[in-house]
Amino acid sequence: MAIETLVDLATQWIDISLLALLACTAITVVRMRSLWAAVMLTGIYSFLGASWMLILDAPDVAFTEAAVGAGISTVLMLSTLALTGTTMKERTKSPLLPLTVVTVTGAALVYGTADMPHYGDPTAPVHQHLMPEFMADTVPSIHVVDSNHSVANSHGMVSDATDSNNHHTKTGVGVGNVVTAVLASYRGYDTLGETVVIFTAAIGVLLMLRGNQRVRNHVPERTSDSTLPSYPLSPMRHRAISRVVSKLVIPYILLFGLYVQFHGDYGPGGGFQAGVIFASAFILYGLVFGLPAARTVTPPRLIEILIALGVLIYAGTGVVSMLLGGNFLDYSVLEHQLWPGFLPHGQHLGILLVELGVGITVAAVMITIFFAIAGRERVQ
Amino acid sequence: MSLLVDVISGACIVAGSFFAVVGGIGILRLPDFYSRLHGGGITDTMGAGLILVGLMFHAGLTLVTVKLVMILFLLFVTSPTSCHALASSALAHGVRPLDPRRRDGH
Numbered sequence: 001m002a003i004e005t006l007v008d009l010a011t012q013w014i015d016i017s018l019l020a021l022l023a024c025t026a027i028t029v030v031r032m033r034s035l036w037a038a039v040m041l042t043g044i045y046s047f048l049g050a051s052w053m054l055i056l057d058a059p060d061v062a063f064t065e066a067a068v069g070a071g072i073s074t075v076l077m078l079s080t081l082a083l084t085g086t087t088m089k090e091r092t093k094s095p096l097l098p099l100t101v102v103t104v105t106g107a108a109l110v111y112g113t114a115d116m117p118h119y120g121d122p123t124a125p126v127h128q129h130l131m132p133e134f135m136a137d138t139v140p141s142i143h144v145v146d147s148n149h150s151v152a153n154s155h156g157m158v159s160d161a162t163d164s165n166n167h168h169t170k171t172g173v174g175v176g177n178v179v180t181a182v183l184a185s186y187r188g189y190d191t192l193g194e195t196v197v198i199f200t201a202a203i204g205v206l207l208m209l210r211g212n213q214r215v216r217n218h219v220p221e222r223t224s225d226s227t228l229p230s231y232p233l234s235p236m237r238h239r240a241i242s243r244v245v246s247k248l249v250i251p252y253i254l255l256f257g258l259y260v261q262f263h264g265d266y267g268p269g270g271g272f273q274a275g276v277i278f279a280s281a282f283i284l285y286g287l288v289f290g291l292p293a294a295r296t297v298t299p300p301r302l303i304e305i306l307i308a309l310g311v312l313i314y315a316g317t318g319v320v321s322m323l324l325g326g327n328f329l330d331y332s333v334l335e336h337q338l339w340p341g342f343l344p345h346g347q348h349l350g351i352l353l354v355e356l357g358v359g360i361t362v363a364a365v366m367i368t369i370f371f372a373i374a375g376r377e378r379v380q
Numbered sequence: 381m382s383l384l385v386d387v388i389s390g391a392c393i394v395a396g397s398f399f400a401v402v403g404g405i406g407i408l409r410l411p412d413f414y415s416r417l418h419g420g421g422i423t424d425t426m427g428a429g430l431i432l433v434g435l436m437f438h439a440g441l442t443l444v445t446v447k448l449v450m451i452l453f454l455l456f457v458t459s460p461t462s463c464h465a466l467a468s469s470a471l472a473h474g475v476r477p478l479d480p481r482r483r484d485g486h
Contacts, residue, residue, distance in 0.1 A: 239465070241465075245458070245461040249457060
């Protein structure tokens with residue numbers, strides 16, 4: 001008993017110190033004049049956020065936060081800083097108006113939290129509405145609903161799963177990870193929207209940063225006397241250690257990306273995280289071996305096709321399920337008799353395809369954005 | 381036997397935490413960039429390494445230990461590399477190591 005209270009106390013202190021560190025980091029980021037330090041601190045902030053999400057038992061979100069927030073976005077911000085400059089400009093206008101806007105917004109947000117249920121409250125709407133049915137459908141061990149039960153979610157996606165003759169998909173989606181099931185099946189429309197948002201972001205970046213064809217193809221010579229290379233990504237010729245180690249590590253990063261992609265149905269992971277991890281291997285290659293070498297490995301034409309291909313796979317899965325007589329993104333009609341034991345069935349097959357589409361799009365978009373930013377010349 | 385394993389595991393974790401704290405103090409207190417890097421290196425190698433070894437004793441011969449060995453391998457490869465990258469980039473950008481033979485420290 002005494003040990004239990006001690007553990008509770010220790011957990012509480014870990015919570016408090018993590019949240020305090022988050023607040024400290026945020027304040028430091030705001031007060032920083034050096035943008036390099038600010039970018040590094042935002043990376044630390046993301047990592048602390050990931051730790052906090054892990055404490056809240058949300059490994060999937062923690063995974064995404066660590067990969068996207070602490071990993072890729074830090075690299076992208078640093079690449080941008082290499083183009084622009086590393087110190088903040090002196091502010092000339094009065095800070096009064098921004099301060100008022102921030103204070104009012106912050107106060108509104110704090111006021112909004114007053115209505116939110118307490119942490120861990122079992123009567124919170126998220127635990128009462130829909131989620132018990134999702135859980136019962138996904139995790140067989142807590143399966144309590146009767147077989148005629150149909151999930152009445154807002155999209156009606158799995159509502160006619162009970163019509164299927166196969167008992168495997170009658171009540172469940174056939175994947176072990178509830179988060180993946182909710183993300184890709186019950187909330188398939190939302191995830192399709194997110195994927196399209198990422199697709200749109202890549203299009204926007206390409207339109208803005210790749211408009212000038214001459215800039216893209218121009219690779220200036222690195223001058224020996226300047227301390228900063230005019231081109232942010234000239235190959236690191238003299239960094240033997242970086243080259244050897246990145247060669248050693250890149251295969252494992254790719255392998256881990258594939259694992260996160262395809263094991264996401266059973267454990268923490270999925271298309272978003274896997275795409276980012278997969279892209280980070282190519283970005284590491286580009287950082288160490290220079291942009292021309294990376295462009296040879298991943299030709300921009302191919303990557304641009306892959307951006308669209310991922311969204312196409314996702315939406316195409318929905319169209320196929322419509323053609324087979326179901327609703328858009330209703331995977332239960334993907335039930336088949338081809339290669340039983342090799343291809344998964346119904347819901348599981350749909351989730352696998354959709355996650356693959358997400359993974360391809362995210363990886364291609366991350367690589368494209370990195371190339372687009374890193375391929376620019378430094379603004380003098 | 382299980383008590384022995386628990387003691388070894390606990391000792392490793394405590395020692396690892398100690399090294400992590402020492403590394404943190406080092407980063408704050410050491411005089412120049414390169415010696416601070418040493419503090420960071422201690423946290424990465426000795427601190428995290430010993431904590432992982434302690435967790436391995438705790439997990440026994442299971443899949444968890446295999447995963448911990450992989451993490452340890454990755455850490456031992458990446459953290460010296462990042463230290464090296466930091467040091468060489470600092471040198472390239474003109475950060476001079478502190479020279480104790482000089483009175484002014486530079």
